[in-house]
Amino acid sequence: MAGWLWRDFIRKRAWWLAVALVLMTIEGAMLGAFSFLIQPLFDDVLIAGRAELVVWVGLAMAAVILLRGAARLSNRIITAHLAKKTRAEMQEHVLAHLLRLDLGFYQNHSPGHLIERVQGDSQAVHALLRGLITGVGRDGASLIGLLAVALYMDWLWTLIAVIGIPMLVMPMLALQRRIRAKSAQARRNAAEVSNRLDEVFHGISTIQLTGTEARESGRFHQVVEKHRRAATRTVIAQDAAPTVMDVAAALGFAMVITYGGMQIIDGDRTVGQFMAFFTAITLMFEPVRKLSALAAQWQNILASAERVYELLQIQPHITSPAPPHAPVPGRAACDIDIRGVHFAYGREPVLRGLDLRAEAGQTTAIVGPSGAGKTTVFALLARMVRPQEGQVLIGGQDTAQMDLAALRGLFSVVSQDTALFDDSIRDNILMGRPDVPDAELRAACEAAHVTEFTDQLPEGLDTRAGPRGSALSGGQRQRVAIARAILRDAPILLLDEATSALDARSEALVQAALERLAKGRTTLVIAHRLATVRKADRILVMDHGQVVETGTHAELLALGAHFARLHALQFADG
Ligand SMILES: Nc1ncnc2c1ncn2[C@@H]1O[C@H](COP(=O)(O)OP(=O)(O)O)[C@@H](O)[C@H]1O
Ligand SMILES: [Mg+2]
Structure with a gap:
């Protein structure tokens, strides 16, 4: 499914995509660098009291933050162009395809449905690109960087902190299936809403002349209500994913603080190590949440992409025959x-x-x-x-x-x-x-x-x-x-x-x-x-x-x- 998106729309921009990914990786990696600097800040500067280092650590932290900001801004610019251009191109591609289809096709597909596909479902590509770049690039790199810092500080602490994660695999998979189903339904309902609107606006004088405004309002209410329900369920299911992660994180946190705290009190570990580790783990929250949300969003995108793909697979029955053509009479x-x-x-x-x-x-x-x-x-x-x-x-x-x-x-x-x-x-x-x-x-x-x-x-x-x-x-x-x-x-x-x-x-x-x-x-x-x-x-x-x-x-x-x-x-x- 993702194959045709790549082939038809994304591949030609692969270079820009790569640049964006690199920038994102820099942005993400800076989080790791930041948490790494916490250790010298505590152990060498604050606790050992080496005043000559305080400026350098401060400057290094500022540099890390600035670099992160610069990478983020340039990446945003590139991603915005990339995603919007791809979306526009897809919309044009879908319309060009629709323009060739037979009259018969249009009898089975109402304008509202088609508008929704050209407009709403092409949004999926947009979301895909943005989600992919930020997810894989920034959040992936953040996660890896922070994990590296955490492991470097203490591999056992790290293991304890993430111990709960494998338990989440099953509930996450179930959640994803649900999101996919609900979001496909929400897309269908969105098409119904567009369709009602299209009919109402085209038939406005008939509606007014027959005095059926209230009836139309009622019908509209029904389709909007249906759409609202499915859309709400999609959102809730999507937001449930990061929350499931939180449960595991809370567990890990409690255990690490207990175990690590004891080691510091006993003098086996330094405060700086613990603080750097703690910063890394805390900063990991956000990318992990984002990545788990992305996994859920991915289902959403697939539901839309599938609909567009299906549409593009429909071929007109009435086309020019293969040459040689019969001559057109004078x-x-x-x-x-x-x-x-x-x-x-x-x-x-x-x-x-x-x-x-x-x-x-x-x-x-x-x-x-x-x-x-x-x-x-x-x-x-x-x-x-x-x-x-x-x-x-x-x-x-x-x-x-x-x-x-x-x-x-x-x-x-x-x-x-x-x-x-x-x-x-x-x-x-x-x-x-x-x-x-x-x-x-x-x-x-x-x-x-x-x-x-x-x-x-x-x-x-x-x-x-x-x-x-x-x-x-x-x-x-x-x-x-x-x-x-x-x-x-x-x-x-x-x-x-x-x-x-x-x-x-x-x-x-x-x-x-x-x-x-x-x-x-x-x-x-x-x-x-x-x-x-x-x-x-x-x-x-x-x-x-x-x-x-x-x-x-x-x-x-x-x-x-x-x-x-x-x-x-x-x-x-x-
Ligand atoms: N787009 C269509 N889809 C389905 N049935 C149609 C369509 N257009 C016409 N018909 C049916 O075909 C028959 C002939 O229609 P039409 O050729 O428009 O007749 P006329 O122009 O002689 O009034 C009618 O019974 C009509 O219901
Ligand atoms: Mg006629």
Whole structure:
């Protein structure tokens, strides 16, 4: 588990890590040096009364403390850079990985869970580096140095002092298992908390309109409460580890003071030796506590690291095939041919042996009841989903054999719910084409009737769209999406109820712009309002994941079946 962390994130900084460790070792070793100086302080200066040495011992102690401080500060600086850089890198790495995963993955992993992993779990690496460096370096070196001084002063005293430690092995191991389990649970619960927050903030108007604020507060309380419980247990278990050490230390202390005290009174040992030994043992407390806490923290880190690792192991199913790739057809040759496609998101089949053709350069409309699978056809074309059976051909070439980016480059899509980002309206329109000349941008904005509302705004196209485009109305968002599609200038145009959010007048205007845009392109239009598809070259009627009728508007009406029924319903509705 620690292997991949090392390989992917830490190894490249191994030199700095080594420098930090050396500095830490100096910091730690100075504690040993300090306690060592206690003996001459007592035996030679205080008890023997050699006044000429007092300055030197004082200076030596000051030097030791200063050196320790300098080593500590430079190490802190290096460690801070190292840990923060590694964390940032890991976050970027995880996001880059997530960006490649299939749509299907996102249906099973809520935004809150994913945010928690990118944010919270990457914290583990941070903790790992800091804990490792300070633990192994400083606390390890302190411990070894102090132990050496203690042994040098009296090995038997030392043995007596640490005699209780082996008894602690079993309880410590049990404690660690518990910490690991609790901390994994706390991480899962943290994800639930993020998830609730994400849903609440995105659904805020629905919550307020349905008057369910209290219910949301209650649900939030529950997940927070769950998280609190698991997190508290983790902390308590973690803090229990050093306390277990204390028990052993208290035992050792009592025995050493009794035994050592007797020896000094009998004149077998000097006061200086005892004081130096005692200082060393006392100073050992802190590193031992820290190290035992680190062992516990390590479990915590592993729980997080494992989650990130699992995430990184998930591979996208939809990727570019190995070369040679099928050629991407030219602009004039983009006829679409879907053959015998079966597809299901979950268990329930959505497309059931779908056959669908759309001629290059023509406008083909797809109509049918909601849930018929129309939007899924668009996802299929751009390989956002993979058919379980059947083929999708564009220009006679199998799309599964094309380079994925090149394939997706064939499409301009305007859908019911195009995502806008919290950038300026201009940036939202320019997405993926930042180098468009101003005149072209202006023309696209006019054609999509974006200027109609941006001209009213004090900051015009530089107005921010708000989180998820929330500063714009549904109709305005749709017009931004249309301007984006116009600029993208791709050979195939996919319009999924692209004008559904517009009022009748804007719809007529934008419709005209879209018809101009559709000229010379292979266009697929999904529309609810049958009036908008009257001019299509051909109309396909979909029902239950199949094309059930094909023809022109007039032909389908004359057929007197599905289409005629849909048509009659709409006229009855008015
Ligand atoms: N992301 C999804 N996950 C699971 N089921 C989905 C998803 N998208 C659509 N469906 C299901 O697939 C069926 C067809 O959906 P869709 O293609 O959006 O229909 P249409 O656009 O014709 O209204 C529906 O029954 C819907 O519940
Ligand atoms: Mg749809």
